[in-house]
Amino acid sequence: MALLPDAPIETMADHLAAGGGEGLENAIALDPDEVIAEITESGLRGRGGAGFPTGAKWASVSGQPDLGDVYLVCNAAEGEPGTYKDRALIAANPFQLVEGVLIAAYAIGARGAVIAVKARHTHHVARLEQAIDAAVAAGWRGADRVELVTGPDEYLFGEEKAMLEVIEGKNPMPRILPPYMQGLFATMDRPNPTAVNNVETLSHVACILRDGAAAWRSEGTEGAPGTLVFTVTGDVPRPGVYELPLGTSLRTLICELAGAEEPRWIISGTSNTVITPDLLDLPMDFDSFAEAGTGLGSGGFVVYGADRDPVQVTTALAEFLAVESCGQCNACQLGTAAMADHLHALDEGRGGPEDLEGIRGWLPHVTDANRCYLPVGAQLTIGSMLDEFGEAFAARAAGAGAVPAEHRAPVPKIESLTEGHATFDPDYHRKRRDWSYADEG
Ligand SMILES: Cc1cc2nc3c(=O)[nH]c(=O)nc-3n(C[C@H](O)[C@H](O)[C@H](O)COP(=O)(O)O)c2cc1C
Numbered sequence: 001m002a003l004l005p006d007a008p009i010e011t012m013a014d015h016l017a018a019g020g021g022e023g024l025e026n027a028i029a030l031d032p033d034e035v036i037a038e039i040t041e042s043g044l045r046g047r048g049g050a051g052f053p054t055g056a057k058w059a060s061v062s063g064q065p066d067l068g069d070v071y072l073v074c075n076a077a078e079g080e081p082g083t084y085k086d087r088a089l090i091a092a093n094p095f096q097l098v099e100g101v102l103i104a105a106y107a108i109g110a111r112g113a114v115i116a117v118k119a120r121h122t123h124h125v126a127r128l129e130q131a132i133d134a135a136v137a138a139g140w141r142g143a144d145r146v147e148l149v150t151g152p153d154e155y156l157f158g159e160e161k162a163m164l165e166v167i168e169g170k171n172p173m174p175r176i177l178p179p180y181m182q183g184l185f186a187t188m189d190r191p192n193p194t195a196v197n198n199v200e201t202l203s204h205v206a207c208i209l210r211d212g213a214a215a216w217r218s219e220g221t222e223g224a225p226g227t228l229v230f231t232v233t234g235d236v237p238r239p240g241v242y243e244l245p246l247g248t249s250l251r252t253l254i255c256e257l258a259g260a261e262e263p264r265w266i267i268s269g270t271s272n273t274v275i276t277p278d279l280l281d282l283p284m285d286f287d288s289f290a291e292a293g294t295g296l297g298s299g300g301f302v303v304y305g306a307d308r309d310p311v312q313v314t315t316a317l318a319e320f321l322a323v324e325s326c327g328q329c330n331a332c333q334l335g336t337a338a339m340a341d342h343l344h345a346l347d348e349g350r351g352g353p354e355d356l357e358g359i360r361g362w363l364p365h366v367t368d369a370n371r372c373y374l375p376v377g378a379q380l381t382i383g384s385m386l387d388e389f390g391e392a393f394a395a396r397a398a399g400a401g402a403v404p405a406e407h408r409a410p411v412p413k414i415e416s417l418t419e420g421h422a423t424f425d426p427d428y429h430r431k432r433r434d435w436s437y438a439d440e441g
């Protein structure tokens with residue numbers, strides 16, 4: 001049932017030999033509504049960060065011809081810090097993903113489908129081109145209406161409303177209405193409802209239609225069925241991508257598989273509250289994490305060990321969010337920048353209690369009139385670090401010295417993750433808040 005094969009599937013012939021293609025065949029033997037019903041029955045929840053039920057998303061865009069054309073977009077941007085699973089899936093089996101895209105497009109009655117990926121990820125762009133060409137050559141239904149669009153490196157490219165803008169040839173600035181209300185190439189008369197789904201979500205779709213919803217549900221929990229492809233990086237001896245049934249404990253992943261000995265804290269990207277070691281026995285599923293006051297995000301965990309400094313790490317993550325904010329909403333632009341500035345002052349040893357007050361003052365307001373979820377991530381990440389590590393922040397505000405250089409941690413924007421070794425984007429520290437890059441040195 002696993003999404004990730006033991007070795008990469010190199011060709012369409014290999015994919016077909018491993019049972020590939022059967023999901024699409026089974027799907028087109030059904031009515032589109034029946035395919036949506038099968039996905040609803042499977043309980044599949046989106047793997048892009050919010051865990052939204054995929055069947056409900058598809059039902060919301062299909063069967064309304066008076067609203068214009070329907071489109072399917074596969075979100076392959078993978079911009080969340082600490083996440084690498086979509087690239088792992090594309091590298092391992094892009095044919096499975098294209099199959100899932102075609103099943104989804106058939107189910108919702110899409111006029112066309114787009115797979116949107118960062119131009120920077122050249123290997124993954126090439127693998128996707130290879131799989132789309134092979135699907136066309138194999139005569140897979142709808143394959144000639146799948147387009148590959150490459151986009152910029154910005155975090156917001158992965159935000160679904162910004163992704164539609166990029167596909168339309170514009171900058172990654174989130175529009176106001178969600179994709180089901182204002183989809184691709186929408187006009188006033190024709191809103192063109194669009195479904196945006198993550199790479200992993202659509203890869204699961206191919207398996208569900210191949211094996212049936214009931215069989216697929218045999219892994220995972222009642223409320224979160226199936227497996228999830230987790231990423232672990234940071235202070236662990238075995239960073240990597242691990243596919244596990246949902247409901248597996250966080251301890252199994254972080255300590256047993258990745259080998260962390262004494263994690264001081266863990267983050268699941270920059271969109272959720274910090275995870276402390278007392279939560280290690282939490283089952284990894286959407287609802288258990290929500291009940292514990294945090295979130296699974298896209299399953300990318302970054303582990304911080306005893307030598308790390310909460311003030312320095314919070315500063316790096318806050319600067320990332322300030323840099324990536326697009327500035328369309330005043331509170332987000334001003335608040336993320338102000339909080340990052342206060343944190344820099346504390347981190348560099350020139351701060352005081354007024355900086356802590358400044359951050360606390362912005363936290364409830366940074367989300368005011370927000371078009372997208374980025375400032376909510378800032379509120380949760382910065383606010384929870386302040387709450388959990390209040391003493392460390394207070395000590396720095398009282399003049400305690402900065403952390404030594406060797407213990408500073410960069411923004412965990414993963415560049416590569418192979419053979420148990422992760423690298424983070426080596427140029428990110430040069431990115432400015434206007435999205436230009438400072439010169440080297
Ligand atoms: C700032 C920001 C960045 C995001 N980046 C990604 C991303 O890189 N990949 C992704 O699949 N979803 C990303 N999302 C979530 C998408 O907006 C969207 O919810 C997701 O693609 C839906 O797919 P799913 O229903 O299959 O989970 C991001 C959201 C925000 C607010």
Ligand code: SF4
Pocket residue numbers: 156173174324325326327328329330332333370371372373374375
């Ligand atoms: S909330 Fe922030 S990142 Fe999102 S659209 Fe507004 S300014 Fe841009």
